[in-house]
Amino acid sequence: MGHNGYRVQLLAPAKAGRLVSGTVISDDAGLYRHLLSSLQRLRADSYLEDGAIEPWQIDDQGRFSMEGDESSWHFLLMDGQDEPIACLRLLLHSNTVRFEQLRLTHASIANDPFWSVKLRAAVEADLAEARRAGIGYAELGGWAIAADHRCTKAALETLLASYAWGQMIGGCLSSCTATVRHRSAMILRRIGGQSLSFDGEVIPAYTDPQYGCLMEVLRFDSRVVDSRFAQLVGQMRERLESSIVIRAARSVSEEVSAEFSFGQSLLALGAATRRQAPRLDPARLLSQSDVLRLT
Secondary structure: OOHHHOEEEEEEOOOOOOOOOOOEEEOOHHHHHHHHHHHHHHHHHHHHHHOOOOHHHOOOOOOOOOOOHHHOEEEEEEOOOOOEEEEEEEEEEOOOOOHHHOHHHHOHHHHOOOHHHHHHHHHHHHHHHHHHHOOEEEEEEEEEEOHHHOOOHHHHHHHHHHHHHHHHOOOEEEEEEEEOHHHHHHHHHHOOOEEOEEOOEEOOOEEEOOOOEEEEEEEEEOOOOOOOOHHHHHHHHHHHHOOEEEEOOOOHHHHHOOOOOOOOOOOOOOOOOOOOOOOOOHHHOOOOOOOOOEO
């Protein structure tokens, strides 16, 4: 089962290429659909309880789907009954992606007459850095965790999995929008999140009418891990590299192209370097009032 009574699981999009040496990829379409539906139901329960969505947004199977789900990577923690207790979505782009193609453009601040220009400039600066460094660019979101596992190790490890995954693909800059309520943005800063800024001016929090709350745009760099969490990120990476990755079904045309490259071959990796590290106990790193949701 793995650590703490749950195991890690990665779902990959159909166009995902090779992974780190030794990682096993399964093209079990039925299992992929089952796991994707399961995490969408967990997401629906979590968001509905939080007031972030309305009942009409949930389908007749109890799922809350987000645009781009099948094009994204998904990190899951699975319990002893093989049900997800936590999930996080990682939408990987080529570092040549245009600002207009990002989900971030749906945020209300992206339409603000004044701040939209600065937001674009800040994101484009990160994209330019990703191109210079030859690393990826991703949008994080879709975070959900079962009620009885919030404020636990599972919550922290789900967040830190984004760093481990980013390192697995050779490095990644990421952005996300996070709620200010429930101290979400503050928790993300605690693990390394930073405000987006341009020319010394920080992009401020904004009111999001879709979710009815105050939001912030944050950025992450998988190459820079807070020393408090470095060992835990390393341990999470080991667990991910030794797990079976379930990939979405590919079309016939994609099956024919055995050398299909996604995201400028960001997922074509060398052999993994594994280091032995003492196990960390992050139980006290989240307080009892810490609850997080990324959109």
